[in-house]
Amino acid sequence: MNRPIRIALTKGRLEKDTVGLFEKLGFDCTAIHEKGRKLILPVPDANLEVVLAKANDVITYVEHGVCDMGVVGKDTIMEMKGKFFELVDLGFGRCKFALATKKGYDFYSGYGVKTIATKYPNVARSFFEKKGMDTEIIKIEGSVELAPLLELADGIVDIVETGTTLKENGLEVIEDVAPISARLIVNTVSLKLRRTEIDRLITLIEENL
Amino acid sequence: MKNYDLITPEGTKDYLFGECIVIRDIENTLVRLFKSHGYSEMITPGLEFYDVFNLNSRYFPQENLYKLTDSKGRLLVMRPDTTMPIARVVATRLRDAMLPLKLFYNQTVYRTEPALKGRSDEIVQTGIELIGSQLKMADLEVISTAVESLKSFGMEFSLEIGHIGIFKELVDRLEVSDKTKEKIRMLIETKNFPALNDLLDSLGNSGVTNALKSLPALFGGEEVFEKAEEIMPDENIKRLLDELREIYCDAAEICGNDGEITVDLGLVNKTDYYTGIIIKGYLQGHGEEVISGGRYDKLISEFGYDIPAVGFAVNINAVAKVIEKNGILPVMPKTDAVVYAEEGFEVTALKSAQELREQGLVVEIALFDDLETVRSYAKEKKIPKVVVINSDDREEEE
Numbered sequence: 305m306n307r308p309i310r311i312a313l314t315k316g317r318l319e320k321d322t323v324g325l326f327e328k329l330g331f332d333c334t335a336i337h338e339k340g341r342k343l344i345l346p347v348p349d350a351n352l353e354v355v356l357a358k359a360n361d362v363i364t365y366v367e368h369g370v371c372d373m374g375v376v377g378k379d380t381i382m383e384m385k386g387k388f389f390e391l392v393d394l395g396f397g398r399c400k401f402a403l404a405t406k407k408g409y410d411f412y413s414g415y416g417v418k419t420i421a422t423k424y425p426n427v428a429r430s431f432f433e434k435k436g437m438d439t440e441i442i443k444i445e446g447s448v449e450l451a452p453l454l455e456l457a458d459g460i461v462d463i464v465e466t467g468t469t470l471k472e473n474g475l476e477v478i479e480d481v482a483p484i485s486a487r488l489i490v491n492t493v494s495l496k497l498r499r500t501e502i503d504r505l506i507t508l509i510e511e512n513l
Numbered sequence: 514m515k516n517y518d519l520i521t522p523e524g525t526k527d528y529l530f531g532e533c534i535v536i537r538d539i540e541n542t543l544v545r546l547f548k549s550h551g552y553s554e555m556i557t558p559g560l561e562f563y564d565v566f567n568l569n570s571r572y573f574p575q576e577n578l579y580k581l582t583d584s585k586g587r588l589l590v591m592r593p594d595t596t597m598p599i600a601r602v603v604a605t606r607l608r609d610a611m612l613p614l615k616l617f618y619n620q621t622v623y624r625t626e627p628a629l630k631g632r633s634d635e636i637v638q639t640g641i642e643l644i645g646s647q648l649k650m651a652d653l654e655v656i657s658t659a660v661e662s663l664k665s666f667g668m669e670f671s672l673e674i675g676h677i678g679i680f681k682e683l684v685d686r687l688e689v690s691d692k693t694k695e696k697i698r699m700l701i702e703t704k705n706f707p708a709l710n711d712l713l714d715s716l717g718n719s720g721v722t723n724a725l726k727s728l729p730a731l732f733g734g735e736e737v738f739e740k741a742e743e744i745m746p747d748e749n750i751k752r753l754l755d756e757l758r759e760i761y762c763d764a765a766e767i768c769g770n771d772g773e774i775t776v777d778l779g780l781v782n783k784t785d786y787y788t789g790i791i792i793k794g795y796l797q798g799h800g801e802e803v804i805s806g807g808r809y810d811k812l813i814s815e816f817g818y819d820i821p822a823v824g825f826a827v828n829i830n831a832v833a834k835v836i837e838k839n840g841i842l843p844v845m846p847k848t849d850a851v852v853y854a855e856e857g858f859e860v861t862a863l864k865s866a867q868e869l870r871e872q873g874l875v876v877e878i879a880l881f882d883d884l885e886t887v888r889s890y891a892k893e894k895k896i897p898k899v900v901v902i903n904s905d906d907r908e909e910e911e
Contacts, residue, residue: 368631369800387801393707493795493802495704496775497671499733 308346308353309494309501312362312374318486319356321396322375326350328512351501360384363489372494372502378484379463383424389495391506392488395513401427401481405459406452407474418458421451428461431481449473524626524634534843535833536637540619542665543639543827550658552617552641557598559621563588565597568815571786579623579634591623596812596824599642604816612645612820633830640806640826644813647821652760652790652808655823657767659804660774663794666832668839670772673732674764675780675791676757677807680728682750686721697725698781704729720746732777735761741778760790786812792825796835803831846875850898853879853887862902869900 626632794804806825854862
């Protein structure tokens with residue numbers, strides 16, 4: 305039983321940051337750099353197999369145990385939930401969820417139920433639920449900033465990195481919802497059945513963060 | 514409009530042929546095992562009142578239940594679990610029965626799972642409940658039955674043991690709200706070290722917070738106990754730890770080299786259902802536990818009868834999935850002979866088919882008009898013998 309440990313990486317920036325981390329640990333990541341269109345790539349010297357997937361799929365694969373570990377943003381974890389161990393805060397991919405409105409808009413005034421546009425309906429719902437506030441939530445797929453500008457929504461709950469997009473469109477953050485960073489997640493059974501290998505890898509990662 | 518007449522609801526499926534054999538084989542093996550330990554079967558209704566599942570110590574979120582109403586408008590649910598119905602029966606009809614009660618069940622439970630996640634809403638659970646004994650021997654009996662169950666699947670397995678009492682003792686020493694306690698539990702359950710450390714740091718730095726911080730990291734083999742020993746703040750908790758260690762060592766001895774027994778002090782399941790040991794069984798190649806159980810000494814008292822209990826359930830569908838994934842093919846039953854009746858000899862044919870069956874053969878009646886079709890049917894289905902009845906005698910062809 306020497307199947308490599310399979311780790312799913314969120315394609316894009318988190319993938320690059322994780323590969324950077326692997327190289328810092330001295331792993332040979334040539335296969336990932338020369339991946340072409342391949343989606344499963346070996347890191348032979350670490351007995352690892354890297355799987356490249358979209359953020360939500362990283363969670364799905366890890367939950368089902370077809371991938372032992374995964375690197376995914378806290379944003380996706382908060383939206384998707386799921387059953388897995390969330391072991392390490394990798395520290396990279398930092399940004400935040402925030403509530404933003406048109407500049408100068410008094411969001412908490414009046415009795416009317418507010419309308420929120422977001423790509424993350426679960427995050428938005430639980431944020432307002434905690435405040436005991438009824439809101440109408442509208443799921444938007446693309447640029448959420450449009451919704452308040454077109455007067456579809458009173459505010460948006462979205463990921464904010466630098467705030468430039470908001471500023472250029474006359475919006476401003478009125479409240480932080482939650483900080484976000486990349487997390488290392490592990491399948492609940494894999495952690496137990498492949499304890500020594502996963503333990504070794506995690507210790508190595510933690511020492512090099 | 515009949516849009517849904519050709520498909521089954523999401524989260525359910527039809528099981529055919531080999532799939533059924535795999536499932537029934539597992540069920541039969543377990544049922545035989547449980548009976549050989551002296552457990553008796555119980556069948557509870559598929560429909561129960563919602564109230565049975567809405568207790569203080571065990572509560573199913575209402576969004577995860579299939580609900581309907583009876584003719585009086587009362588809220589019913591499709592049974593999401595069998596332990597609580599058994600607790601209900603024990604507290605009512607079995608109140609005067611001699612203890613301990615050893616019960617087993619083999620039935621379907623229903624829970625709504627999130628859509629499009631590849632999960633089943635309908636699962637067969639086969640399990641035992643040992644009711645009315647607080648002895649360590651009861652815990653051991655249940656653990657050894659769980660080990661035997663895992664062994665019977667013929668695959669690499671691991672049985673994990675924990676003790677909810679350790680967490681409960683620790684967290685009760687913190688002066689925080691129940692909400693915070695639940696948050697700590699959730700962070701330990703998901704082994705979310707960063708968030709757990711932040712939360713506990715904000716509550717000060719004491720022996721208790723330090724022990725809670727390391728709880729999720731305390732899993733593995735016997736070495737875990739040495740580490741735990743050092744950080745547990747007082748004698749009460751050390752006593753629980755010693756109890757668990759004894760059980761762990763005994764379990765490891767029972768298990769031998771067929772599988773692995775491990776311990777996880779960070780096993781802190783949702784709800785207060787469990788009061789003592791917790792067990793989980795894993796098979797290589799399945800992403801979730803296939804066995805889950807533990808001691809629940811306070812559950813039955815919620816139905817008005819205060820007795821302790823311990824038990825576990827096997828997720829039959831999960832085990833079947835692993836068996837199929839590993840390519841272990843079931844032995845399909847073969848037909849030994851097909852009996853063809855010429856016109857006027859139907860009754861004779863049916864009788865001789867029955868005689869052959871009494872000899873232990875699997876015999877089909879041919880349902881074709883001519884012998885040629887029967888022969889090609891037998892060839893196609895690899896049936897070795899065609900029996901032709903055209904007089905009071907029978908004529909056999911190989």
